[in-house]
Structure formats: C-alpha cells, structure tokens
Amino acid sequence: MTSAAATLQKPKRRFKLTKRVFSYPYVLFMLLFVVIPLVMILVNAFLDADNNLTLSNFADFFTDKSSLIILANSLLVGVITTAICLIIGYPLAYILSKMPSGRVLVLFYVLPMWVNFLIRTLATKAIFIAIDVPLGMGTVIFGMVYNYLPFMILPLHTTLSSIDRSYIEAAQDLGADSSTVFLKTVLPLSVSGIISGITMVFIPTISTFAISQLLSNGKIFLFGDSIQMKFEQGLYGVGSIMSLVMLAFVLISNFIINRASRKSGLSIGRSLW
C-alpha cells in the first residue's frame, strides 16, 4: 500500500516550472543585497575596533551631543522639504490631472530625474555661486525640494487622476460649489496619494547625503553625511549604530504614515505604496 502511494507521489517530486520558481532569482537578490548587509550592520553595531562584543558604540552615539543635533537637523530639513514639496506638488498635480495632456506634462517634471542627481546638484551649486546666492540652509532645502519634488508629484497625480468623476458629479449634484467639491471630496479622496508622496519625500530626505554638503559648502551636515563620514573614518561600529537609528526612524515614520492612511479610509484610489 505504502509503496503504491510512494510511486504515485513520485512524479510530483520532479522539478516543475511553477510560478514560485520565477521568484527564486529575486529571493537570491534580496538575500545578497538586503538581508546580508543588514545583518552585517547589526553585527558591526555590537563590535568594537578589535572585533570584541561591546555596547560602547551605543553609549558613544547617544552621549555625543553633536550627533544628536545633526539628527534633529536632518529631521527638520526633512519636514520642511516635505512640506514645501506638498505645497508645490499638490496644486500642480491637481491641475495636471484635470488636463487631457496631463500625463505627458508630468513626464516633463519627472524628466530631470533621468540626469544623475550629483550632476544636477553640482549644476545647481554652480548657478547659486554665479548669481551670488550665499550657500546655506536655504540652498540646501532648495536642492532637496528640487530633487524630491517629482516623487511627490507622481503619486499625487496618479491618485488624483484616478478619482472617479462620478464622485465629483455626486457632490455637485448634492449642492456643492467647486471649492466645496474640492474640500469635501477631492482632498479626502486623495489622502492616499498625499501619504505616499510624503513617504517618498520624507524618508529619502532624512537619509540623503551629498546634497547638503555640496549646497552648503560643507557647512550643513546632515545625518546621511555623518554616517558616510563615520564609515570613511573607519568607525564601523558607530556608523552601524547610526544606520540602525536611521532605519528605526524610517520604520517609525512608515508606521505612523500607514496608521494615518488606514484611519483616513483605506484604499481610496491608487497609490504607490
């Protein structure tokens, strides 16, 4: 009986090209380039210069005032950049979503992303110097907004243009003039787009490096820059701790954003996250 069952089962054991097989290369890729580096950072965080197990890296970071100020600065720049991107991006995305040729025009806003961001930032810096704008916080934020605006416009445009016209008509039908239609239907229905826009701008800005250094002549030092420096100086332990802190912030902000989006009424429209 058992042998019969075994022979019946045997053909199943053979290799089959199922859907699952296609995921193997990606799983391998994730392991190599995401999981292993993360593990390495985690291990590094608990090792001192002589590869002994230690917690001193934590103490070093959390007692170093300048590191904490840099962290606070980074969060501030992130918040300001995100706010400016939203203020510029929302009306723009709204107008574009109403235009029949909006899709093509969005491309023009995304187009600069095809140029390497270092080259763009260096060019921006050259322009600022040429027109005698003092490099500092203002220019750093300008550079950030310039770099991350497309990431705000894209999800907003996607969400806004996928709002069913019938909701707008229903609101008009029930007596809403155009400003009420916007406040009571379009805005709440585009919350998911706002949230993915914020996620896509805020998280990269707090961890970015180079933009701040270049556009402030090294005067403004953000968290990303200081991580880069720690690794350059061979302080792998502290660098790893800082990376973990960064990661924690990304996870926390993701969590808050997700909570907010669930509360606001879930899967309205399409969003990128």
Add this chain to the structure above:
Amino acid sequence: MSDNIIEIRNVTKTYGAKDAVKNASLNIKRGEFVTLLGPSGCGKTTTLRMIAGFEMPTSGQIIFDGEDITTLPPHLRRVNTVFQKYALFPHLNVFNNIAFGLKMKLIPNGTKRNRKGEEVQLYRKYTKAEIKAKVDAALKMVDLEDYGHRGVSSLSGGQQQRVAIARAIVNEPEVLLLDEPLGALDLKMRKDMQLELMDMHRRLGITFVYVTHDQEEALTMSDKIVVMRDGVIQQIATPEMVYDEPANAFVADFIGESNILSGVMLEDCKVEFADTVFECVDKGFKRNEPIDVIIRPEDLKIKSAEDPMTILTAKVVSSVFKGDHYQVTLMAGENELIAHDTATYEEGSTVGLYIKPFDLHIMHKSRIINEIDTEMADENVVWISDGKFECNCPFEAGTPVKVQVDFDDVEITDDEEDGIIGATVVSSIYKGSYYQCIVRTDDYYDFFVDTDDDWLKGDRVGIRIAPEKIIVERREVADEGAPAETPAAVPDQTLDESERAAANAADAPENTDTASEKADDATGEVEK
C-alpha cells in the same frame, strides 16, 4: 403649461461629429414617473445628464418650473441624481453620505431690514439635530435604520443602492433623476427595488425621471415612456400605448417580442399580408399603401386547422416551454411567426391561426424606397454618398438628380472592400421572411436594405448596387441661382422620414406622420 416641471425644447447635444441627442423635445409633468428607454448609446443618459446639469446642450433649451436652466451649474439645480454606480463617497460612512447635501444647504430663516430699509432674506444652515432627524427619516424610508455608522464599502449592492437613493431624496428635490439605478442588481433584487421605487414615488409625490434599457422595467414602473434611438425620440406615450400602439417598427421590436411583417393596406379596415386578407380596425391609409403589420405573440391565437375562425394556416416549426407559456414558432408560407400559447403543439403539424382585428397594429412604413438627392458624377455615373455608382443614365456630370433604389436592390457585402462605399449596420429587424437592415454610410445617409441574412449591428459592410437597379430622375432645383448640391449636403435632405417627424413632433403636432402624434403626449391615434 404650468404643470410641466421640466420642458426640454429642441435640445441637441453633439460630441465631435456625432449627435448624441438630436433635436429632442419633451415635457415632464409635475409628479410624473417618466422613463427614458432605449438601447445603449441612444442618448437617454445624455438627456438625463443635461437635466442634471453635467452636460450643456449644444443647442436648445431646458426649462425647469418655468425658468431657463440651460446653463445653470448642477449645484444650483433643484434636482438630485441617483447615479448608475451609486457614487457613494468612500471616505464617509452611510450617515455622512446622506448628510452630505444637508450640511451645505441653506434654508430661509426669516427676513430683516437692511440699512436702506429693504427687506433681506436671511439664511441659516441646518442644525446638527435637524440633520440627524432628516437622515434618520431617510434611512427609515429605505429600510436601513441601523446602518448609519457603517462604511459604505461594507454594504451589499442593494444596500448601497438604498443609501444612494436616501442621499438623493433627503434633500427633498423636486425632481429625482435615476440613471439605470438597478442595473447592477440581480434579478430578484431588481424586482423588489422596482416595487419599492414605485412606492417611494407615490409617497414622496415628486417627479421621477428614470433611465433604463430594460423595457420590462420601463413598462412596469412608468407613467410615461420616452423611447429613444440614435439620439432621436421615437415615441412618447404611456406604457400601454407604447406596447399596443408602437410608433414604428423599431419601437415594436424593442418593446416586447413582436412579429413584424410587410403588408399592403387594401382599403380601410382591410389589410393583406402573408398572402391573406385580414380584417383590421385601421383607417386612413392610402389604397394599396405598403405598410408594416405588428402582431404581439400573445395575440396570435392558435386554433385547429378546421376551426371556422381560422384565417390562415401554418406549420409548427418548434414549441419551447418558457415557464408560463410555450413559445411556438410557426411558418405561414414564407413568413415566420412566433406565438405564445398555454398549450404545446406537435412539430410539423398544421394549425390554424386567428388574430382579432383589434390586435393587428398597422404602421406606415417609415420609408418605402431609398431616395437620395445627389448629382451626376459623369455620364452613366452617379454620386451616392462618397462613392461613384454606375447607372444607366445619360445625364452629364453635375446634373442634379434624384436617385431611387429599392430595398431589395441594395446589396450588402461582408467585406467592406467589395462594396463601392462602406457603411455601418445600424439595425436589423426580422420581418417574418427577411431582415430589414438599416446601414449608415460614412456621411450619415441611412440605406434601408432587405436581405436574407441577419447582419450584426455595428459591423462594417460594403454597399453595392447593380447599375440597372438605380432609378435616376432629373431633379428640379428650386432656386435657379443656387449652386448645384454637393454630395456632402445629401444627408441633411434625406434624413429618415420618421426621425425627422419625431424630432419635429413638438413643433408640429398637426403633422400626421405616425411618429409625431405619439410625441404629442401619447393620446393621438391618427391611424385609427
């Protein structure tokens, strides 16, 4: 006139080159349940959207309660809409969806004198308690008392439908517009909602304008049915009238099942079809006028062949059980007939048929020959639409001519390339022994064609006509100085008779054409 809440006057809506609604005129009385009925793309939804204000008519006027509202934006109109896919706001719960309109509404709140001593109307918003009372009443009306706090996406289709209705009626509109509101529901639910809507209409006492493609729904619910096709109103009448006295073959074919046969009116009360002379009750036709006869399947009585009442004998082709009746297909000579009977008949047996004179519905043919005003392209070549057709006619190029082609003589080809001009099949109606198709050329001339085959609506086909079948006559141009007609101008002059009549119905109630008196509120029966 004052009891009309809505008057649509000669409204046309054009999208690009296509007319969605052509010169439609319609009066809707206060408190009436009016249904706009027609196949998809007939312009019924466009008409509704123009009443709601979402579309502006290209020309014509819409009058609401004596006021011209043609260009008034939707939020200022005293109508509310129940949308086809409900369009409930997903970010609001049921209560807030229904309260949406109330929260914005301003209500009169006494008057006061301003500094100049003029009386000024004051307005206020509803209070929270008033809104709650109204929303609760609306929820009660649609049987969803305990659903206020629910999210709309957690409701079933039928419940969403009810919320959509509650959201519209809570604003106490004078007219409720319903755009295929039951389209997404299953059959059982649809039947229940039909009854509920009728009940609601009675209780609220407001005007309902209802759009549907479901003829049964229209017949069940309406006080008045507006049958539309290709943007043109075909008939405006009570459900009974639309069913019993359809204005033309299209209406007869669309509303219920029917046998449509070609016949000849011999004299008053005498009609010949299927090689038999029948008594009927229709008068006022020309002698020997070709007409269409419509017989509803339930009016075709099957008797034994020897029965003294038998007028016509036929062979049973098939008999299919349909629940409450058998559908019996019969062959009387060349003509196929469908009858509904409570008994079944053996296939191949010969039976007798009897039709009460009153049950024969006789209609003018909308056209008896294809007639086109055009001009010669060359000797023996005539322009028809954009194509050069060979004919036997020696007139020189540019001569204005009238071309006539019999329905039988127009040849439809499967492949557009095989025809001289291309065209699209607009309709195909079975007439007992052949199909009468309407094919529309690219410059909007409708050819009537009798064929043995059923052509698929919307298909592209070619049109061919044998040279000897084209009858060409010299046409007198009324104005000597006028330039010769160009082929491009042809479609305007050759608009299908019935369409033109229906379109002008409101302007010309004295017009005796079949379609027109139907438009004049359903009561005229000129044929009788």
